[in-house]
Amino acid sequence: MSSDTTTDSSLSGSSGVIEKKVGHHNQSKKISEGEADLYLDQYNFTTTAAIVGSVDRKIFVLLRDGRMLFGVLRTFDQYANLILQHCVERIYFTEENKYAEEERGVFMVRGENVVMLGEVDIDKEDKPLETMERIPFKEAAKTRYNNNEAKFKAETRRGKELAAYGLVYDFHKSDMY
Amino acid sequence: MLPLYLLTNAKGQKITIELKNGETIKGVLTNVDNWMNLTLSDVIQYDSDALNNGAEKPEGLSVPEIYLRGTYIKYINLQDDIIENVRQQINSSSNNNNSGSGNTGSGGGYGGSGQGKRQNRYNSGNSGNYSHSYRRGGNKRNYNQGSGNRRSYYDKVNNNNSNNNNGMGGYVQHHQSGPQQPQFNENTASVQF
Structure with a gap:
């Protein structure tokens, strides 16, 4: 059991290391799970592997239809298919200073529909909500639906106007974010 | 574990699917494949946005069985206990x-x-x-x-x-490090970098 990879020995400060031989090039070392995390942190993953650090944390996901989901990221794959536990959907109306939310349980989101996601600071996330008025979700969903319809009409009109000048304006109904 | 693995273990459960066009489909999952194509039984299909635009009593269309192409799925709402169930299954089999x-x-x-x-x-x-x-x-x-x-x-x-x-x-990997899971045994820890 020997590897020729050299690891920064400062990593091993975390937990449960029972054997550690620091050599120049030859280091035989068992790593704990916590260390593995630290080790992973050293890499800048690109593409979906970048969210490996958000696993088991509370994240927020924006979908292409404009939905906002908050939940604990349990697992993901290379397409950014996500499993969210304790999922909550929120609708914000920032102008009216209102919001609505609904529990959704376990959610599996197909990666194609994800616009962006990010970790949520659970200490701070409720702060803005305290100053906002909570309204029933049904009502909010209806308002959102009407807003989306209105937006769709406006954007279509705009597309037509631009087309008159020979400009292409891409707008799809599925892109409400 | 990967999301699709979780889904394959949700067979027989009642799930709710929203399609990209806003339609909602509720039914019992009978089969899944690698592309997330699904077959469902005892299906109720709701109109586009019927559940989202705040309609009081959305009317659904009942279908005994349905095949659904995976690319049209927006998201799937699974039963709350699915994660716990699958984890237990994996634990017992890894023992x-x-x-x-x-x-x-x-x-x-x-x-x-x-x-x-x-x-x-x-x-x-x-x-x-x-x-x-x-x-x-x-x-x-x-x-x-x-x-x-x-x-x-x-x-x-x-x-x-x-x-x-x-x-x-495929390759099942635990992302979680809950206390009840078998921990890495330092004596024989097997991953080396």
Whole structure:
């Protein structure tokens, strides 16, 4: 059991290391799970592997239809298919200073529909909500639906106007974010 | 575990699917494949945005059975207990594994008895050749010694070849580090960088 990879020995400060031989090039070392995390942190993953650090944390996901989901990221794959536990959907109306939310349980989101996601600071996330008025979700969903319809009409009109000048304006109904 | 693996383990459960066009489909999951194509039974299909625009009593269309192409899915709402169930399944099956990978580690008779009814049979059918060659690779990298938690690449190859239903999700990896899970045993911790 020997590897020729050299690891920064400062990593091993975390937990449960029972054997550690620091050599120049030859280091035989068992790593704990916590260390593995630290080790992973050293890499800048690109593409979906970048969210490996958000696993088991509370994240927020924006979908292409404009939905906002908050939940604990349990697992993901290379397409950014996500499993969210304790999922909550929120609708914000920032102008009216209102919001609505609904529990959704376990959610599996197909990666194609994800616009962006990010970790949520659970200490701070409720702060803005305290100053906002909570309204029933049904009502909010209806308002959102009407807003989306209105937006769709406006954007279509705009597309037509631009087309008159020979400009292409891409707008799809599925892109409400 | 991968999302699709979780979904394959949700067979028989009642799920709610929203399609990209806003339609909602509720039904009992009967089958899933690698592309997330689904077959459902006892289906109720709701109109586009019927559930979203705040309609009081959305009317659904009842269909006994439905096939759904995976690319049209926006999201799937699963039962709340699914994660816990699948985790228990994996834990119980990885306990069975421990004896198995112990055998391989010692170079002993891993081709022994066809243990159990599912998962990780080390000796099934024509997979013998594969498992032998991958086994050597695995040992060299210390990939599968005594870590009951992680399923080695070599297990996966076996699964795929032996055609049992665990092959679907592929390489099962626990992202979680809950206390109830088998922890890395430092004495035999097997991943090296």
